[in-house]
């Protein structure tokens with residue numbers, strides 16, 4: 170028996186591949202770090218669903234379909250408005266996703282596109298409801314990531330912010346058979362429907378052991394505040410035997426390829442942005458100091474460090490981290506549901522009984 174199925178191969182997939190020792194994450198054969206820098210959210214979603222990057226005609230068809238699908242019906246906004254204030258935002262998103270895409274039919278690609286296109290609109294409406302603000306309808310001219318920011322704030326975002334968020338969203342779209350993706354596949358394996366698989370996955374992602382929260386990284390960046398204060402602040406923590414948040418990873422024992430790619434993007438677009446510039450400086454300094462204080466441990470930036478930096482730079486509160494993760498991961502979940510439904514065997518492992526047996 171392997172507790173938590175650790176190390177057990179439980180499914181075959183052609184969607185992504187992770188090599189933690191080599192620091193490699195591959196989406197359908199393409200390094201995720203490369204596609205995140207070179208392609209849009211829509212292109213990479215197409216890649217994960219179809220197995221190849223789209224041509225120009227395929228891309229514009231997908232963009233048109235997603236723009237149409239993000240015009241969610243009024244009853245979704247009404248539903249969100251009527252859900253109790255303070256109900257966990259992830260549960261509100263799951264309820265809206267299930268209402269949007271009901272049905273018992275076999276999961277379809279059209280549903281994958283519909284849920285992916287609608288999820289940021291739903292997350293933004295939930296966020297604004299929690300702030301006591303009215304929902305904002307999608308902007309007809311903006312791409313997926315930029316429109317997400319627009320529906321959150323009501324302002325067309327700066328190009329740098331939209332691009333940094335888009336790269337983060339691409340890099341968190343998919344990550345093998347993690348707990349929420351496994352949940353989605355288990356639900357799909359019972360021949361349940363797409364929205365049930367996605368809402369179950371949202372429930373799994375919400376747990377702190379999975380969806381996490383980069384609050385501590387945000388606190389660290391806020392406390393450091395300026396480039397000049399960085400080294401002294403980090404050194405004091407390490408002298409004190411404390412851990413630096415956003416560094417080290419259980420799977421990646423070399424550079425987390427997602428963090429490497431995000432650094433590249435933030436370097437390209439974040440020259441004028443205080444938080445992205447500060448994050449790049451904190452990262453460089455921390456890696457140098459971690460090698461000095463913890464030589465040979467292979468401690469590098471993890472993706473959550475940049476999640477925090479990107480969120481802080483675009484002004485999103487920590488409470489939106491996990492919802493934004495769900496917005497991105499919907500692509501991976503739906504791709505896995507389609508793969509599972511395409512060659513299905515119901516998941517039904519066994520448990521070792523540790524109780525008593527009375528005669």
Ligand SMILES: CC(C)(COP(=O)(O)OP(=O)(O)OC[C@H]1O[C@@H](n2cnc3c(N)ncnc32)[C@H](O)[C@@H]1OP(=O)(O)O)[C@@H](O)C(=O)NCCC(=O)NCCS
Pocket residue numbers: 381382383384385386411412413414415416417418419420459463466468471473474
């Ligand atoms: C992610 C994490 C749990 C992975 O842990 P792990 O692979 O099991 O590594 P270990 O906990 O065994 O640590 C190995 C060594 O590196 C050190 N180390 C690991 N991460 C460190 C960090 N972020 N800062 C300083 N030292 C760290 C440990 O103190 C340990 O040192 P030792 O050999 O002197 O005892 C760990 O790196 C960590 O706690 N990181 C900080 C938390 C974080 O970034 N979380 C995300 C916040 S949003």
